[in-house]
Amino acid sequence: MRMKAAVLQAQGLPRPYAETRPMSIEEVELAPPGPGEVLIEIAAAGLCHSDLSTIENQRPRPLPIIIGHEGAGIVRALGAGVTGLKEGDHVVALFVTSCGECRYCVRGRPNICAASFDTRAKGTLMSGARRLKRLNGEVVNHNSGLSLFAQFAVVMRDSLVKIDKDIPLEDAALFGCAVMTGAGAVINTARLRPGEEVAVVGLGGVGMNALLAAVAAGASRIIAVDTSQAKLDLAREWGATDCFLAGNADCAAAVREATAGGLDTVIETAGTIPAFELAHAITARGGSTISAGLPNVAAKFSYLHAALVSEERSIRGSYMGSCVPNRDIPLLLGLYRRGKLPVQKLKSGFVSLDEINEGFDRLAEGTVLRQILRPNG
Numbered sequence: 001m002r003m004k005a006a007v008l009q010a011q012g013l014p015r016p017y018a019e020t021r022p023m024s025i026e027e028v029e030l031a032p033p034g035p036g037e038v039l040i041e042i043a044a045a046g047l048c049h050s051d052l053s054t055i056e057n058q059r060p061r062p063l064p065i066i067i068g069h070e071g072a073g074i075v076r077a078l079g080a081g082v083t084g085l086k087e088g089d090h091v092v093a094l095f096v097t098s099c100g101e102c103r104y105c106v107r108g109r110p111n112i113c114a115a116s117f118d119t120r121a122k123g124t125l126m127s128g129a130r131r132l133k134r135l136n137g138e139v140v141n142h143n144s145g146l147s148l149f150a151q152f153a154v155v156m157r158d159s160l161v162k163i164d165k166d167i168p169l170e171d172a173a174l175f176g177c178a179v180m181t182g183a184g185a186v187i188n189t190a191r192l193r194p195g196e197e198v199a200v201v202g203l204g205g206v207g208m209n210a211l212l213a214a215v216a217a218g219a220s221r222i223i224a225v226d227t228s229q230a231k232l233d234l235a236r237e238w239g240a241t242d243c244f245l246a247g248n249a250d251c252a253a254a255v256r257e258a259t260a261g262g263l264d265t266v267i268e269t270a271g272t273i274p275a276f277e278l279a280h281a282i283t284a285r286g287g288s289t290i291s292a293g294l295p296n297v298a299a300k301f302s303y304l305h306a307a308l309v310s311e312e313r314s315i316r317g318s319y320m321g322s323c324v325p326n327r328d329i330p331l332l333l334g335l336y337r338r339g340k341l342p343v344q345k346l347k348s349g350f351v352s353l354d355e356i357n358e359g360f361d362r363l364a365e366g367t368v369l370r371q372i373l374r375p376n377g
């Protein structure tokens with residue numbers, strides 16, 4: 001079938017994207033779903049900073065490619081052998097497809113499935129299949145097995161979690177990345193307990209979800225840190241107890257002073273080395289710095305080895321919020337349904353496919369949280 005899509009044709013173009021247009025909006029050919037695959041109509045897809053990082057070439061990808069990895073939609077057709085889904089079902093898409101068989105999957109860590117990482121670099125679905133072509137026959141790569149900046153997508157069955165139909169799809173879309181990543185970092189990776197204190201460094205779509213989850217988890221004190229005063233003001237409205245403006249040398253000292261030497265748990269959700277270093281600097285002796293931000297693939301940080309040992313510090317990565325999606329998406333949707341995880345507040349407006357380059361200008365400027373693409377109008 002033919003559909004309209006945003007095809008990323010070059011990485012690293014300068015801004016404004018409204019002028020350089022890294023994504024061209026065009027008709028492409030989408031093949032029907034093969035064995036184990038599902039055709040979905042995309043109802044809503046979030047514009048995440050990880051997509052921006054791909055546009056910026058922080059993460060090289062095979063080109064041309066259709067990006068977009070946070071979304072929700074409606075099942076329109078099933079390939080051979082697909083079980084547990086039927087036409088018309090509502091689904092959330094997952095940016096890690098899990099194989100269920102590798103050493104990570106069998107240990108309950110599908111978020112770091114080995115097979116998924118291998119196929120991401122190749123730009124195929126996990127089965128190795130390709131379903132996307134330009135009208136001139138040129139192959140178009142899949143992104144994270146999803147490619148959601150399009151009207152439809154063919155994805156593996158294991159890239160989908162079925163959800164109840166009463167949940168608005170534009171809210172459900174956020175659960176695929178921002179909610180799992182931010183809330184999961186607090187609930188799964190940090191295992192924050194009621195009454196504990198936490199700091200969140202970087203209050204974008206992911207960080208605000210960490211903040212909302214910290215409120216839901218009953219944190220007694222939530223320190224919000226960002227370079228944007230507007231984001232801090234919003235964070236205070238949504239439950240932060242203390243706010244600190246990053247970007248000046250005194251920030252870490254001010255947080256340490258306000259917390260008698262730092263916090264036991266600090267979550268970094270900005271994706272830059274300065275933000276990570278700040279997060280580490282405000283972590284207390286014996287505490288954990290949990291990083292969910294994704295900087296340039298080659299970026300490195302350094303720390304004092306002796307202090308790591310003598311102060312018993314830990315530094316942990318958190319990918320997709322350490323989530324087991326089939327367990328955690330229903331759990332997080334349950335919190336949302338009860339009003340305990342009001343992620344709908346994160347929506348900063350809607351864009352059409354034709355406006356997607358402009359949307360990434362706004363994300364890069366830091367003036368929005370989650371913009372939602374509605375590729376089918």
Ligand SMILES: NC(=O)c1ccc[n+]([C@@H]2O[C@H](COP(=O)([O-])OP(=O)(O)OC[C@H]3O[C@@H](n4cnc5c(N)ncnc54)[C@H](O)[C@@H]3O)[C@@H](O)[C@H]2O)c1
Pocket residue numbers: 047048049050051053177178181201202203204205206207225226227228231246247269270271272274275278291292293294295318319320321363366368369
């Ligand atoms: N671990 C995962 O599975 C996963 C999933 C999705 C996104 N990410 C990554 O998480 C990061 C955040 O994504 P997002 O969509 O929320 O981005 P965003 O652009 O919406 O938010 C980033 C926030 O960080 C703030 N910031 C920038 N530099 C800072 C600094 N030095 N100190 C404090 N705050 C600073 C910005 O002002 C902004 O509010 C990105 O790096 C993204 O690639 C990781």
Ligand SMILES: [Zn+2]
Pocket residue numbers: 048049050051069070177178
């Ligand atoms: Zn994302």
Ligand SMILES: [Zn+2]
Pocket residue numbers: 098099100101102103104105106110112113114115116
């Ligand atoms: Zn696996």
